[in-house]
Amino acid sequence: QVQLVESGGGLVQAGGSLRLSCAASGRTSSGYAMGWFRQAPGKEREFVAAISWSGTFTNYADSEKGRFTISRDNAKNTVYLQMNSLKPEDTAVYYCALSSYYSGHYYDPSAYTYWGQGTQVTVSS
Numbered sequence: 001q002v003q004l005v006e007s008g009g010g011l012v013q014a015g016g017s018l019r020l021s022c023a024a025s026g027r028t029s030s031g032y033a034m035g036w037f038r039q040a041p042g043k044e045r046e047f048v049a050a051i052s053w054s055g056t057f058t059n060y061a062d063s064e065k066g067r068f069t070i071s072r073d074n075a076k077n078t079v080y081l082q083m084n085s086l087k088p089e090d091t092a093v094y095y096c097a098l099s100s101y102y103s104g105h106y107y108d109p110s111a112y113t114y115w116g117q118g119t120q121v122t123v124s125s
């Protein structure tokens with residue numbers, strides 16, 4: 001079993017920045033990919049960013065390109081999401097997720113096996 005714990009959410013003004021962290025523990029093994037998703041009230045969960053084990057491959061939703069950066073520290077079993085130039089429409093609960101391998105379906109929630117409990121990000125205008 002794998003546990004994922006997100007942190008770093010909060011309230012920020014539009015144009016501000018936040019850095020989310022997701023720490024993995026339990027029966028993790030090398031090679032796993034990580035993703036970030038978000039869900040706003042009344043909306044479906046949507047893809048934000050994903051990163052391969054080595055960090056060589058990263059992908060972002062179009063609306064996040066140039067503003068968000070995903071990274072990871074495998075020694076700490078932690079993945080990060082640096083969010084800059086935040087907008088009110090970025091307000092959502094942000095979830096990290098783990099997949100045993102990086103695939104072309106990195107944007108699909110069903111490709112991920114384990115999920116964190118989520119952290120709230122609120123961007124005020």
